[in-house]
Amino acid sequence: MTTTENVTVYGCDFCKKKLFRKHAMERHEKYCLGKPENQPACSGCVFLKETTVDISTGSDYHGEEGYRAVKAFECTKLEKLLYPIKVLQKGLVERYPETFQDQELMPNKCEHTKFYLTDIDIIPFNNRYNIVK
């Protein structure tokens, strides 16, 4: 077993993560999901759907444009494609700009957010719960 003393450990202000490099922790904190402004209004919202989008892979040997289907999130209320903050955390927007060119970061606040249970009345029935639409 080895122990190292007098090593500076950087802890995240928003979650329990600890890192040895200051610059890595600054980057982590910027995108940490424990940070309130990084939590998307879309989690659990009825309008968020998983979808696929076709990304151009350029021309093939015959000069025909190729496409590749990639997973994406769509807000069916705003009719927009949205990506989660994890995408920024992993640096994917810089690495694959063509994949995200028509997409926006999921908002932190949204006036249309609607959760699955909000307009369902729960009525107690024989000590069990009946969900009535």
Ligand SMILES: [Zn+2]
């Ligand atoms: Zn964190």
